Amino acid sequence: MMNTSDIVTLREDDREFSELKVIIKRKIGFNCEQYKQAHLKRRLAVRLRATQSKSYKEYAEILLKNLAEEKQLKETLTVNVTELFRNPETYEAFRRAELPELIKSRGENRTLKVWSAGCSNGEEPYSIAIMLAEYLGIAARRYNISIMGTDIDEDSLSKAELGIFHPKALEKISKERLERFFNKKDNNYEVTDEIHRMVTFKNHDMISGPKLSGFDIIFCRNVTIYFEQKLQEKLYFDFYNALKDGGYFVMGKTETLIGQSSRLFKHVDLKERIYQKKVN
Numbered sequence: 001m002m003n004t005s006d007i008v009t010l011r012e013d014d015r016e017f018s019e020l021k022v023i024i025k026r027k028i029g030f031n032c033e034q035y036k037q038a039h040l041k042r043r044l045a046v047r048l049r050a051t052q053s054k055s056y057k058e059y060a061e062i063l064l065k066n067l068a069e070e071k072q073l074k075e076t077l078t079v080n081v082t083e084l085f086r087n088p089e090t091y092e093a094f095r096r097a098e099l100p101e102l103i104k105s106r107g108e109n110r111t112l113k114v115w116s117a118g119c120s121n122g123e124e125p126y127s128i129a130i131m132l133a134e135y136l137g138i139a140a141r142r143y144n145i146s147i148m149g150t151d152i153d154e155d156s157l158s159k160a161e162l163g164i165f166h167p168k169a170l171e172k173i174s175k176e177r178l179e180r181f182f183n184k185k186d187n188n189y190e191v192t193d194e195i196h197r198m199v200t201f202k203n204h205d206m207i208s209g210p211k212l213s214g215f216d217i218i219f220c221r222n223v224t225i226y227f228e229q230k231l232q233e234k235l236y237f238d239f240y241n242a243l244k245d246g247g248y249f250v251m252g253k254t255e256t257l258i259g260q261s262s263r264l265f266k267h268v269d270l271k272e273r274i275y276q277k278k279v280n
């Protein structure tokens, strides 16, 4: 265990930093250039400290030789913090105001396609599934609901696929929700089949991956905050194109539409960062 006095001082070297980014891209497919550089340096500093590397060059050498370090670095770079019903007021607002509108506008076409972009361990897509099941009640059976969670982090996706949560992760969940949507499994809780069936997971890089389309709702929360502004704007255009007319886009509480992307959406609930695709 290191204490602060042991923490190695980092020799900042632009050339070494650039070279390390190339290696990271090649080894773990992480597109460093597109992330806020200050954020990237902060995350890299965590691994430099852990490996007692005194420079980016020294760290690059470790990364090139050590498979375990590749895994550690990927975990550090992809900030996976999430929780079930994160910002519950956003789900509440969406369920109260936008969901009834959306269901009404889809009429007899009982298909709902949702994308949770940057879904981490799956808490967000499962929360969306529970929100839909609660709103639709028994009518949910007559709907074809597909919620796709995507992420670049394979480990997170593997956890997400299981749909199993530690009791600690469920502390804020009401007793009613717990009983209705989770089954006890050993010392943990597993989402019910009804919820599991609605959700699928896929490895997808929203920066360089293929463009997706045909969604009624897109949640992309607490992901773009780490990206450079130009990229954020480009991604908001991508989300616009990925939505069906009148579809909804939900962002994180600290994220905002920027530049021209702001004109693409109607700001339906500014506080909860809920936007609707404008129809041309």
Ligand SMILES: C[S@@+](CC[C@H](N)C(=O)[O-])C[C@H]1O[C@@H](n2cnc3c(N)ncnc32)[C@H](O)[C@@H]1O
Residues within 6 Å of the ligand: 078, 079, 080, 081, 082, 083, 086, 117, 118, 119, 120, 121, 124, 150, 151, 152, 153, 156, 204, 205, 206, 207, 220, 221, 222, 223, 252
């Ligand atoms: C902080 S978590 C957000 C999880 C969830 N959306 C929430 O708000 O609770 C950010 C997630 O974005 C993922 N991520 C980062 N860059 C990505 C990219 N280019 N494409 C897809 N996912 C990405 C990370 O792996 C991480 O799991």
